[in-house]
Amino acid sequence: MKMSSQLPIALKSYRWILIATPIILLIMVGGYLIWKSPPTQISSPFYVAPTPSKTENLAPFGRSPDWSKLDRFQNTISKETFLNRLEVIYTKDSSWKKWIIIDEGENRAIIGNYQLVFSHQDNPAPGSLFNWKTRADLSADRALPLEDLVIAIDPGHIGGDFAAIEEREHNHDDITIREGTMTLKTAFILKPLLEKLGASAILVRSKLEPVTKNRAQDFSDPKLFYRTSEIRARANLINQTIKPDFVICLHFNGTASKNRTQDQHFHIILNGTYTKDELAHEDER
Ligand SMILES: [Zn+2]
Structure with a gap:
């Protein structure tokens, strides 16, 4: 060869x-670079909110993330798109429900101590966090x-x-x-x-x-x-x-x-x- x-x-x-x-x-x-658009259907539109975890949970030698970096994504993504990407791309089973709460009443996601407010429809994304x-x-x-x-x-x-x-x-x-x-x-x-x-x-x-x-x-x-x-x-x-x-x-x-x-x-x-x-x-x- x-x-x-x-x-x-x-x-x-x-x-x-x-x-x-x-x-x-x-x-x-x-x-x-090679990612295709995910399908728009989501599998389970109804969620029962468990009690969110307040204590910080880090991997060994892990540093606490700066969640405020996500602030510019506030009011840019709809709940449907958020859930679609969460379930189709980022997770493989329902274990995310232990850490990410969908607050239907306030139209937001509660992730530990951070809250991401959904928009009613998708707005143009403000761009990646990385260059x-x-x-x-x-x-x-x-x-x-x-x-x-x-x-x-x-x-x-x-x-x-x-x-x-x-x-x-x-x-x-x-x-x-x-x-x-x-x-x-x-x-x-x-x-x-x-x-x-x-x-x-x-x-x-x-x-x-x-x-x-x-x-x-x-x-x-x-x-x-x-x-x-x-x-x-x-x-x-x-x-x-x-x-x-x-x-x-x-x-x-x-x-x-x-x-x-x-x-x-x-x-x-x-x-x-x-x-x-x-x-x-x-x-x-
Ligand atoms: Zn190896």
């Missing part, structure tokens, strides 16, 4: 695991289709000396596989390919080191280091510094199995379909 002939020598030694399909998570922060490019902003130049698009490449995990503690190191015969090392090698291959298409591609990490300044010894549970603290540090770097239109998170299925397992596949994650736990956390919701 042409692609494998371009791989560095070190990566070739891992070719047996490359036989298994890598999982490449494309977290399309600018998901609306992402839309599909219309993409270049028409077929040779440079990604021109001016900022893409963050996040090589998943840490690799190197951290591979063991993050449980992404597997030994098989005389070969050691470190997922975080493989993702970084892949990122170095991917970056010039995207740049050739006109994109500005920025690596979230370019070493076999964490982005967070914390280390495992700072926490009672090492997961709080390599998962929680590290992922939050990467999210901050992406959202506050890189500010990309698009994020590509690279992962391989880091199992010790030589054979392809059923759950190895390519998938794309779009913003939406929040789980019960994500809805419960104010900073993730």
Whole structure:
């Protein structure tokens, strides 16, 4: 295969695991680039309001969101459109009803301590909270289709000396596989390919080191280091510094199995379909 002939020598030694399909998570922060208009029907127009939760519920190391940023959306969206998007795009079951109350009498949504007043009919949206490019902003130049698009490449995990503690190191015969090392090698291959298409591609990490300044010894549970603290540090770097239109998170299925397992596949994650736990956390919701 042409692609494998371009791989560095070190990566070739891992070719047996490359036989298994890598999982490449494309977290399309600018998901609306391909988003289609949702259907206008809603499934359940009548809601019984439960008691709203007053206490703040945050994920580990989460910061309290500034809900006032939503103020400019006051009186812009109708209840029907709000519910349609909530049920069709943003949630997958009725668990949102525990956190978001529809106040029929006052024509508003009560979300924790925040209230969003609905308009009687949809008004033009005041624009996204983020400055992402839309599909219309993409270049028409077929040779440079990604021109001016900022893409963050996040090589998943840490690799190197951290591979063991993050449980992404597997030994098989005389070969050691470190997922975080493989993702970084892949990122170095991917970056010039995207740049050739006109994109500005920025690596979230370019070493076999964490982005967070914390280390495992700072926490009672090492997961709080390599998962929680590290992922939050990467999210901050992406959202506050890189500010990309698009994020590509690279992962391989880091199992010790030589054979392809059923759950190895390519998938794309779009913003939406929040789980019960994500809805419960104010900073993730
Ligand atoms: Zn992974």
